[in-house]
Amino acid sequence: MEPLTSRAQVVEKKKMNLWERMYLPAIVGGMAITLKHLFKKKVTVKYPEQKREFSKVWRGQHVLKRDDNGAERCTACGLCALACPAEAITMDAAERKPSEKNLYREEKYAARYEIDMLRCIFCGLCEDACPKEAIFLRDDKIVMSEFGRKPFVYGKDILVEPMDPTKRIDISARQKKTF
Amino acid sequence: MLGGYHTEYSSMKLGFYLFSEYINMFVASAVMATLYFGGYHLPFISGLNLPHNLIAMIGVAALFIKIFLFMFFFMWVRWTIPRFRYDQLMNLGWKILIPLSILNLLITGLVILLVK
Numbered sequence: 001m002e003p004l005t006s007r008a009q010v011v012e013k014k015k016m017n018l019w020e021r022m023y024l025p026a027i028v029g030g031m032a033i034t035l036k037h038l039f040k041k042k043v044t045v046k047y048p049e050q051k052r053e054f055s056k057v058w059r060g061q062h063v064l065k066r067d068d069n070g071a072e073r074c075t076a077c078g079l080c081a082l083a084c085p086a087e088a089i090t091m092d093a094a095e096r097k098p099s100e101k102n103l104y105r106e107e108k109y110a111a112r113y114e115i116d117m118l119r120c121i122f123c124g125l126c127e128d129a130c131p132k133e134a135i136f137l138r139d140d141k142i143v144m145s146e147f148g149r150k151p152f153v154y155g156k157d158i159l160v161e162p163m164d165p166t167k168r169i170d171i172s173a174r175q176k177k178t179f
Numbered sequence: 180m181l182g183g184y185h186t187e188y189s190s191m192k193l194g195f196y197l198f199s200e201y202i203n204m205f206v207a208s209a210v211m212a213t214l215y216f217g218g219y220h221l222p223f224i225s226g227l228n229l230p231h232n233l234i235a236m237i238g239v240a241a242l243f244i245k246i247f248l249f250m251f252f253f254m255w256v257r258w259t260i261p262r263f264r265y266d267q268l269m270n271l272g273w274k275i276l277i278p279l280s281i282l283n284l285l286i287t288g289l290v291i292l293l294v295k
């Protein structure tokens with residue numbers, strides 16, 4: 001059979017001689033290796049205290065963006081739910097009342113918008129599907145663990161970003177798609 | 180592949196189990212240090228004419244350093260070969276290490292005989 005990689009090696013089973021059967025040289029060699037590793041730089045990090053930097057293409061928890069005036073961008077078109085391969089997104093649409101113009105950008109908005117984080121595979125297709133640039137996957141937030149399944153269904157209270165302009169969530173890196 | 184007690188016990192019971200194992204390790208190290216590595220003795224310490232109390236203190240430190248060196252050795256072996264297959268371990272012990280120690284005995288006796 002053709003080897004799949006250049007690193008393929010033919011191993012043969014041969015009888016060990018006395019020196020090899022003693023194991024002692026091999027054990028001493030192994031102990032030298034462990035001792036060497038004792039003085040090497042650790043490859044692990046102490047996780048909750050120390051965190052690794054996220055990759056630039058990291059896809060974390062979703063955010064529903066507001067526009068510059070603080071109105072929600074999402075128009076409940078349902079394209080994200082359609083694009084979602086895991087069928088994680090559910091929503092109910094509602095019509096905007098004239099008095100709610102400052103809350104919702106389009107005439108139709110999502111009265112309920114839920115993402116089941118247990119179903120979600122963080123593929124980012126919802127982000128690609130959205131015509132209103134309303135949903136993004138943050139590059140700085142992990143979906144945290146919970147004690148049950150219910151709390152994993154994130155509603156608008158968690159997903160929509162705060163109205164306060166100083167607390168807006170920066171997704172410019174993902175918007176640029178420079179990667 | 181697992182040692183039985185790793186799966187059978189958890190929390191404090193496993194803690195006690197491992198604790199007793201480590202006590203065992205400590206005692207074995209202490210016995211080894213005392214019997215074969217001179218206990219509280221340090222070479223050349225008696226030639227320095229130090230006060231007795233200081234010598235006693237250094238002796239205690241020396242004993243504990245020896246004990247901890249042995250414990251480190253135990254753990255070091257454990258890090259290296261977490262699970263030695265048992266038949267191989269038996270082979271190693273009976274067929275390799277015991278003949279080696281007997282050889283050591285013979286050679287030591289021979290050397291002492293020749294030197295005297």
Ligand code: SF4
Pocket residue numbers: 080083084085086087088089115119120121122123124125126127
């Ligand atoms: S990231 Fe993928 S799986 Fe998760 S909600 Fe968006 S489309 Fe669905």
Ligand code: SF4
Pocket residue numbers: 073074075076077078079080081091129130131132133134135
């Ligand atoms: S997030 Fe975007 S794709 Fe999804 S319903 Fe809102 S506007 Fe449509």
